[in-house]
Amino acid sequence: MKLRSFMFLIMSTLLAFMICGCSSTPSGKANSEPDKENNKVIHIGYQKFGTLNILKADKSLDDTLKKKGFSIQWTEFPAGPQLLEALNVGSINFGHTGEAPPIFAQAAEAPFVYFANEPPNPNGEAIIVPENSSIESLKDLKGKKIGLNKGSNVHFLLVKALEEAGIQYHEIETAFLPPADARAAFEKGDIDAWVIWDPFLADAELTANARIIANAKELAANREFFLSSKSFADKNPDVLEIIYEEVKKTEKWVSENPREAAEFLAPQIGMDVETLERTLNRRSFGLEKVTEEVLNDQQKIADQFYDLKLIPKKINVKDASIK
Incomplete structure (x- = not known):
């Protein structure tokens, strides 16, 4: 139990140095050292595919938040666990993952909160x-x-x-x-x-x-979650609402125009149109704020992971909800 916590601490520390010192942007240029939250730079983590990719590429969220005095620094991650490690060490303020990464992160005492989620996508x-x-x-x-x-x-x-x-x-x-x-x-x-x-x-x-x-049909819900660091959520609820509305607006367009969305995303992420169109055509849409029912589903995952000794301690998922 102590060994797992110690290893997570080492990984998180190394990740902090990597992201703060030389994390790569999609253009291949090095990001500068992350600014503190009070200088109005928002650090958003994203993965290879998702609504945030479109928001980043078309700069709609950047433009909306710029009017409010904020700028965005985007960082790509290979998967949810790496993104959550960055959130844990304060390198990003906001990001998206599936169901399991937040469970592991909360067990390692990462200071984040669940903000919104997509419907099940088995x-x-x-x-x-x-x-x-x-x-x-x-x-x-x-x-x-x-x-x-x-x-x-x-x-x-x-x-x-x-x-x-x-x-x-x-x-x-x-x-x-x-x-x-x-x-x-x-x-x-x-x-x-x-x-x-x-x-x-x-x-x-x-x-x-x-x-x-x-x-995952009849086995797992496969929800996508949008998460925020606790400190950022406490200080910037208005910004989270702006992000929420922009994601909803964009995913509505994607759901109505899957082929066009696939054509737009293909050069952005280096995958062919047919692959992305297939992905979008079987994806579920309908962003919503996290509910008690969803948190209860997360608790079931957490309990099973603990029983299998995949996480070192029991957790209460609701401790990571926005108060």
Whole structure:
């Protein structure tokens, strides 16, 4: 228990140096050292795909907040756990992740709050195998080596899928890999199965002929959360409302224009239009403020992770709600 907390502290400290000193922007230029919150610079973390990508690319949020005296510094992360580590050490103020990363972050006492969430999107993550694999169902995963990003949304999907198949967690071998490394391992045959989310899922289907053996339907909700550091949320509730309204406005346009949105995003994130269109067509839309029901669902995930010893202590998810 002490070892896990100590390792998280080391990782967080190293990440702070990396982001503050030389984190890369999509243009390849180094960001300057993050400014303090009181100079009206907002540090937003985003991942390879999501509504925040469009807001960043079309600068609509930048323009709206500029009128209020704020500027935005954007930082890209490979997945939710890395983004939450940055939020923990104060390198960013706001960002988005799936269900599982906040659980791990709260267990490590990261000072954040849940702000808003998208509706369940069970079709947006899945367990996949190579086209010619002998694995046909979840029951065939016993004894197999499975790749996933540790602490990400798909970690919970794997837990629930194994439970559904009657397989104990220790009866499979996990290979904790970020998406790019997992894709390489998947194609080389170094892992038997891969638990992954969109748009990496759609890309694997279309370009690697990956075969889905189970998605999250009836196993996991797969919600996307928007999170804020506690101090930023306490001091800037008006800014969070502006971000909320801009995200809602943008996702409404995306839901009504998936092909156009895919064409806009493709050059921004380096993925083909067909992959992004498939991702958007099976995505759920409908941003809302976090409710007690949603927090209760998060509590169930937290409790199961504790029972499996994936987190070092019990947590109360509602301690991370906006008061």
